[in-house]
Amino acid sequence: MPAVTGQKPGLTGNQLKILAMLAMTCDHVGLQLLPQFDVLRIIGRLSLPIYAYMIAEGCRYTHSRGKYLLRLAGLALVCQVVYFGAMGSLYQCILVTFTLSVCLICAVDNAWKHRDARAVFLALGVSLGTCFVCLMLPMLLPQTDFDVDYGIWGVLLPVLVYFGKTKWRKLALLTLGLVLLAAAYGGVQWWALAAVPLLMLYSGRRGKCRMGTLFYLYYPLHLVVIYGLSLLF
Numbered sequence: 001m002p003a004v005t006g007q008k009p010g011l012t013g014n015q016l017k018i019l020a021m022l023a024m025t026c027d028h029v030g031l032q033l034l035p036q037f038d039v040l041r042i043i044g045r046l047s048l049p050i051y052a053y054m055i056a057e058g059c060r061y062t063h064s065r066g067k068y069l070l071r072l073a074g075l076a077l078v079c080q081v082v083y084f085g086a087m088g089s090l091y092q093c094i095l096v097t098f099t100l101s102v103c104l105i106c107a108v109d110n111a112w113k114h115r116d117a118r119a120v121f122l123a124l125g126v127s128l129g130t131c132f133v134c135l136m137l138p139m140l141l142p143q144t145d146f147d148v149d150y151g152i153w154g155v156l157l158p159v160l161v162y163f164g165k166t167k168w169r170k171l172a173l174l175t176l177g178l179v180l181l182a183a184a185y186g187g188v189q190w191w192a193l194a195a196v197p198l199l200m201l202y203s204g205r206r207g208k209c210r211m212g213t214l215f216y217l218y219y220p221l222h223l224v225v226i227y228g229l230s231l232l233f
Contacts, residue, residue, distance in 0.1 A: 011198070013054055014207030017215055019198065020050035025222055032230045042191045048094070048150060049157070049178055049195035053170070053202070055098050056161035059105045069106065071216065073099045079220050086227065090146040095219065097149045100130050101158040108159070130155060153181040167204070171196060 011019075027044020030037055062068040076095035083089045103126055111123035134152040148155070157177045164170030175196055182189040 010201045010203030012203060012205045012207035013057065014209065014211050016050050016198065016202060017054055017211070020047040020054075021215070021218055023047040023050075028223065028226050032226050033233065038188070041188050045188055045191040046195045046198065048154065049174060049192050050199065051094070051098070052101070052157035053161050053174060053199055055101060055158040056105070056170070059102055059158070059162055065102070065106055069099070069102045072102060075216055075220070082220065090141070090144045092146070092148045094149045094154075097154045098158065100133065100148070100155045104130055104155065104159050105162050109162070150181065151184065153177060153184055157181070167202070171199060174199070
């Protein structure tokens with residue numbers, strides 16, 4: 001997103017990401033350490049919509065989508081290796097979900113801009129591959145815990161936001177995606193809609209500091225800490 005210096009009212013991208021980090025931490029603490037406190041999981045529902053919106057903004061304003069995708073995919077790979085080594089788990093974390101989202105955004109956007117056969121077939125291939133990973137692989141691996149975090153609807157959230165041309169269209173498409181996600185998963189997932197009013201306050205500014213490294217490193221580090229505490233207790 002652009003580093004606009006003008007003082008627009010509202011929340012910056014950095015402030016929203018910090019809120020998402022705190023909500024995500026509450027969610028994982030509630031999942032691993034304090035499952036009796038449902039409020040922690042409810043607070044945690046705020047993180048996905050905020051991160052999905054910011055992933056879409058990152059795709060729109062990054063100087064290099066290739067590097068953006070590689071950073072995301074690289075960290076996702078590291079996390080999955082650690083998951084498998086520590087727990088033997090094949091469950092695909094949210095970074096894998098968002099990596100698929102960025103792949104879809106790049107492929108579909110490229111097809112829309114160039115409208116040639118090669119670009120269209122590439123977008124179709126990426127779309128079918130994403131559907132295969134999210135929908136078919138879990139059924140083909142029934143003896144494992146393989147699944148993609150938030151499934152196909154989670155993958156589509158940043159895609160929907162990206163193709164909204166204005167802030168209010170982005171929010172409308174995000175709301176539609178969250179409703180479809182909540183209809184699929186039910187329960188506390190409906191609380192994710194509470195993130196929409198927060199995103200209405202988004203000013204379009206990144207914030208004064210570059211905090212990309214913090215956001216990338218915090219995800220695996222906080223999971224390691226929580227997992228370590230769960231082993232102790």
